[in-house]
Amino acid sequence: MKLSVLPLCLLLTQPLRAGQFEDGLAAREHGDYAQALALWGELARQQHAAAMYSLGLMHAEGHGVARNDAEALKWYRQAVTKRHAPAQYAMARLYEQGRGVPKSQSSAMKWYRLAGQQGHIAAQLALGLIYDEGRGVPQNGWQAEKWYRLAAEKGEATAQMRLGLLYSQGRGISRDDVQAYMWLSLASAAGHANAAKQRDAISAQMTGEQRVEAEKLANAWSLIRARAIARCRAANLPPSSC
Numbered sequence: 001m002k003l004s005v006l007p008l009c010l011l012l013t014q015p016l017r018a019g020q021f022e023d024g025l026a027a028r029e030h031g032d033y034a035q036a037l038a039l040w041g042e043l044a045r046q047q048h049a050a051a052m053y054s055l056g057l058m059h060a061e062g063h064g065v066a067r068n069d070a071e072a073l074k075w076y077r078q079a080v081t082k083r084h085a086p087a088q089y090a091m092a093r094l095y096e097q098g099r100g101v102p103k104s105q106s107s108a109m110k111w112y113r114l115a116g117q118q119g120h121i122a123a124q125l126a127l128g129l130i131y132d133e134g135r136g137v138p139q140n141g142w143q144a145e146k147w148y149r150l151a152a153e154k155g156e157a158t159a160q161m162r163l164g165l166l167y168s169q170g171r172g173i174s175r176d177d178v179q180a181y182m183w184l185s186l187a188s189a190a191g192h193a194n195a196a197k198q199r200d201a202i203s204a205q206m207t208g209e210q211r212v213e214a215e216k217l218a219n220a221w222s223l224i225r226a227r228a229i230a231r232c233r234a235a236n237l238p239p240s241s242c
Helices: 008-013 020-029 033-044 049-061 069-080 085-097 105-117 121-133 141-152 157-169 177-189 195-203 208-234
Strands: none
Touching (some): 033 049, 049 069, 049 085, 085 105, 085 121, 121 141, 121 157, 141 157, 157 177, 177 195
């Protein structure tokens, strides 16, 4: 769908608006990539981190411009100087895949960790998977549990599923069927397709008391999470930030 685009010269003479970044988001959602690029380009020249990241994403995905990983990397590098977590995650992906840069698992880990430490859920999940599967690093159940849990606590269904499996199998950590049942139940409630089957397999090995305890833990977690999300909505914040 093509929408009218304001001439760039007019955009450059207009003062920056509080909602200019959001206007760029709306333009992108409607397929008006030229308008989004113009709006974000102006903001990026004012050192707006999210605009820099968004320009990188447009080049990485080929929206409104030819796909260009080197150009994407340029914008991501500017955004990460502002400690922008999504840009840090994007940098990690480029290094892990070898797009625009030599493939480097150590560099990918560096950027995943920086993003994860700022609460970026996808980065936390990625770190959990890397340590769990030993992708370029020695397998480390403790580190996998740490990063899975951070993402799982924010409601990330895959992290909840993987955390439950980690506890059920005792890979590098102590086996804990109660914790496994709890996290697999939560993953199932969040819509993970295989979680209920895995939970039921563990349930067959548990006592009635253990199942009751696990269900109480899952219910308590769900209540706490629901309250956190309600507070976020009241403060006009995304649920993932709470």
